[in-house]
Amino acid sequence: MSDDMRAADGGTLPVHRYFDQMIAHLEDGDLNNDLSEAVQDIVSTLQTHVLNHGGKPKGTLTLKLEFKLAGASFEIKPTVAKVTPEAPRGTAHLWATPGGLLTPVNPKQMQMFSGPRPVHPAAAKANDEREDA
Numbered sequence: 001m002s003d004d005m006r007a008a009d010g011g012t013l014p015v016h017r018y019f020d021q022m023i024a025h026l027e028d029g030d031l032n033n034d035l036s037e038a039v040q041d042i043v044s045t046l047q048t049h050v051l052n053h054g055g056k057p058k059g060t061l062t063l064k065l066e067f068k069l070a071g072a073s074f075e076i077k078p079t080v081a082k083v084t085p086e087a088p089r090g091t092a093h094l095w096a097t098p099g100g101l102l103t104p105v106n107p108k109q110m111q112m113f114s115g116p117r118p119v120h121p122a123a124a125k126a127n128d129e130r131e132d133a
Helices: 019-053 121-132
Strands: 060-070 073-083
Touching (some): 019 060, 019 073
Antiparallel strands (some): 060 073
């Protein structure tokens, strides 16, 4: 079958010979723009993750194309999924009370202070960094 198909009026039909031509056509170009923005977001997120947490973070961009033959034409429905790493969460050490609730104070120890002091997020991060060193 030749790529040089003719339209009903005798004119040449444009064909998508390459994948990028089809992608550029889907959703009037919006899919191509969305994919480009997703790549930029993944790259930026990975760079920020390394600066803040180190390591070798990974990201993925998945494009799924669903083809459906509808009479003589094809319906092509794209689905885009992006996965980027989440920032690591801190841990807390809590104790259970006899009633099944959690407390930051060991109920088996004598209370020497009026209770736990509030911790500012920046102070908690600095404390975690000192413990990791």
